[in-house]
Amino acid sequence: MKNKNSVIRLSRYKNALRRLKTMGFARIFSDNLADAIGVTPSQVRKDFSIFGISGNKRGGYQIDELIEHLNNILGKNTIKHAIIVGAGNIGAALAKYDGFEKDGIKIDAVFEADPLKVSSQAVIPVLHADQMIEFIQTNDIRIGIIAVPESSAQQVLDLMVLSGVKGVLNFAPIRLRAPKECVVNNVNLVLELENVIYFSNLLEKEAQEAEINI
Amino acid sequence: MKNKNSVIRLSRYKNALRRLKTMGFARIFSDNLADAIGVTPSQVRKDFSIFGISGNKRGGYQIDELIEHLNNILGKNTIKHAIIVGAGNIGAALAKYDGFEKDGIKIDAVFEADPLKVSSQAVIPVLHADQMIEFIQTNDIRIGIIAVPESSAQQVLDLMVLSGVKGVLNFAPIRLRAPKECVVNNVNLVLELENVIYFSNLLEKEAQEAEINI
DNA sequence: TAGATTGTTAATCGATTAACAATC
DNA sequence: TAGATTGTTAATCGATTAACAATC
Numbered sequence: 001m002k003n004k005n006s007v008i009r010l011s012r013y014k015n016a017l018r019r020l021k022t023m024g025f026a027r028i029f030s031d032n033l034a035d036a037i038g039v040t041p042s043q044v045r046k047d048f049s050i051f052g053i054s055g056n057k058r059g060g061y062q063i064d065e066l067i068e069h070l071n072n073i074l075g076k077n078t079i080k081h082a083i084i085v086g087a088g089n090i091g092a093a094l095a096k097y098d099g100f101e102k103d104g105i106k107i108d109a110v111f112e113a114d115p116l117k118v119s120s121q122a123v124i125p126v127l128h129a130d131q132m133i134e135f136i137q138t139n140d141i142r143i144g145i146i147a148v149p150e151s152s153a154q155q156v157l158d159l160m161v162l163s164g165v166k167g168v169l170n171f172a173p174i175r176l177r178a179p180k181e182c183v184v185n186n187v188n189l190v191l192e193l194e195n196v197i198y199f200s201n202l203l204e205k206e207a208q209e210a211e212i213n214i
Numbered sequence: 215m216k217n218k219n220s221v222i223r224l225s226r227y228k229n230a231l232r233r234l235k236t237m238g239f240a241r242i243f244s245d246n247l248a249d250a251i252g253v254t255p256s257q258v259r260k261d262f263s264i265f266g267i268s269g270n271k272r273g274g275y276q277i278d279e280l281i282e283h284l285n286n287i288l289g290k291n292t293i294k295h296a297i298i299v300g301a302g303n304i305g306a307a308l309a310k311y312d313g314f315e316k317d318g319i320k321i322d323a324v325f326e327a328d329p330l331k332v333s334s335q336a337v338i339p340v341l342h343a344d345q346m347i348e349f350i351q352t353n354d355i356r357i358g359i360i361a362v363p364e365s366s367a368q369q370v371l372d373l374m375v376l377s378g379v380k381g382v383l384n385f386a387p388i389r390l391r392a393p394k395e396c397v398v399n400n401v402n403l404v405l406e407l408e409n410v411i412y413f414s415n416l417l418e419k420e421a422q423e424a425e426i427n428i
Numbered sequence: 429t430a431g432a433t434t435g436t437t438a439a440t441c442g443a444t445t446a447a448c449a450a451t452c
Numbered sequence: 453t454a455g456a457t458t459g460t461t462a463a464t465c466g467a468t469t470a471a472c473a474a475t476c
Contacts, residue, residue: 263459
């Protein structure tokens with residue numbers, strides 16, 4: 001995926017700009033924006049350059065224009081529909097999570113294999129897994145979130161792809177194989193935490209060694 | 215952070231090796247392992263080389279030895295204690311999540327500002343936020359997970375650092391500023407999903423254009 | 429105008445991959 | 453021994469940063 005990092009940063013810029021806007025700012029320089037998300041000003045201008053965003057030499061960027069431009073690039077001016085598969089801890093939490101809505105992402109339904117967890121009358125209906133394929137097809141769903149155990153994740157992905165899903169966010173801690181016409185992005189929570197542990201241990205070790213060398 | 219990607223891959227190797235072991239394998243080649251997590255064999259050998267892991271020319275790697283070695287590097291042979299701050303959707307889900315335990319990570323407590331959510335007798339106690347500093351200090355907690363709203367995330371981080379936390383996994387969608395003796399790793403769920411949406415849209419566009427060019 | 433900031437090009441840096449000698 | 457696989461070095465690739473001319 002070319003420019004993956006740039007795209008991720010575009011989302012971050014947008015978040016920062018929203019905050020800056022509510023703080024009363026109307027325009028901004030690459031310098032400020034860089035500081036807000038923790039990158040160099042060069043990086044900001046480079047990112048904008050890649051996506052054809054331009055500002056005013058000397059005058060910086062108009063925040064409103066910039067947000068509008070970023071929304072167009074990121075396709076956030078239209079509502080995006082998604083489904084979640086798996087009503088366990090993670091799946092249920094994501095279904096209730098209110099962060100998606102303000103970015104125009106709508107969770108249409110949750111699918112679950114355990115009949116006891118099915119509740120089709122909930123705000124976000126929890127339907128039986130058997131109904132997934134039909135739901136995806138009739139509602140033209142393109143985006144799926146996998147929050148099932150490792151052992152069934154690949155099977156769920158295969159069914160999603162078969163039904164027409166084009167992009168998947170996967171929380172199962174396993175590598176999934178997808179045809180190239182479907183994007184899969186993995187979030188592995190244990191791995192992220194292990195990473196924190198590893199690097200914090202490393203820092204502590206370094207600090208101790210530095211002390212010895214005084 | 216030097217070799218961040220290598221460290222992340224080490225965790226992935228370990229997961230894959232555990233699976234391979236239960237499947238009955240005793241030894242493995244860089245080739246197989248590469249395939250299991252989706253990288254090149256060169257990458258596998260390079261990663262191992264960086265951390266001083268060696269195998270047998272011709273005979274590959276003993277899975278048991280390899281797992282042991284990875285556990286030592288990743289510090290997974292000792293139990294790691296952590297706390298979660300915020301008992302909302304994400305925080306509560308993480309507290310119940312069983313994926314941490316098998317990697318030796320123990321969530322000791324959850325802290326929450328809303329008194330109605332406090333329940334100190336739960337399996338993983340939910341304590342009032344006011345008790346966080348004392349808890350961290352008396353239990354020598356080094357790792358924290360932030361699952362509070364954007365608006366209070368920085369404040370929580372500051373208190374954690376003050377109390378002695380050295381590594382933080384942050385779910386609030388905002389850049390947090392930490393002194394260099396504390397590692398912060400960010401997980402932004404909305405951003406991950408937006409990324410999937412962006413790249414799946416891109417793929418669909420490309421597919422359509424390819425069709426036109428036939 | 430003088431000063432400041434953009435947009436872009438070139439330089440640097442780091443990470444991945446290819447290649448192959450060493451050797452089991 | 454012949455064949456296969458590691459471990460490491462060199463080549464490649466991509467991403468970040470620095471620098472500076474253009475210009476508001």
